[in-house]
Amino acid sequence: MARILLVEDNSANTKLALLLLHKVGHEVQCAVDAETGVALARADKPDLILMDIQLPGMDGLSATALLKEDPDTAHIPVIALTAMAMKADKEKSELAGCDGYIAKPLRYPALYAIIDAQLAKSYGRSR
Template sequence: MALILIVEDNAANMKLVCLLLHHAGHTTLSALDAESGLTLARTGKPDLILMDVQLPGMDGLTATALLKQAPATAAIPVIALTAMAMKNDRQKTEAAGCDAYIAKPLHYLALYAAIDALLARKAAPS
């Protein structure tokens, strides 16, 4: 399956997402903050990134914008994970370069569907 980077500062959320992804056959990398996530994205070459929006220090939207500006990481799909669920918040994630948006608490079927759709789109010939 896919190598997925999870950038999440909440230990319980990280554990849940890792379990869900492993159950679906994916391999995971994990980072507790945006800076570590940026480093892992550059060195680990994940197929997809799950990015928490509210992180200590640099937020997930800033980190996503930096990833999308760098040629080495620009093509990696990013799914924003956020407890913010207002219409304006979705627009902020899109403006930062996120390819999808999932509100917390996570619904595993929605998570799997978003991952599958983005991985299929990434694999499709241009």
């Protein structure tokens, strides 16, 4: 399965995401802030990033923009995770470079579907 970087500062959300991701065999690395997430993404080049939008310090959209501007990480799909499920928030995530968007609380069918779709696109480009 895939190597996923989860950038999430809420421990309950992290536990739920880890449970759902491990259940289907994904390997997960976690970061609790955007700065750590960007550093891990650059160092480890995960297959996909789940990025919380509201993070302490740098927000998830700024972190996504940094990753998408970097040729070494621009190819990594980033899925925005947010409790803000308004149309404008989705548009902001797209402008920052997010490849997908999912509202919290996480619902496993939607989470699995967006991960599978992004990984299929990513693997299709690299093969």
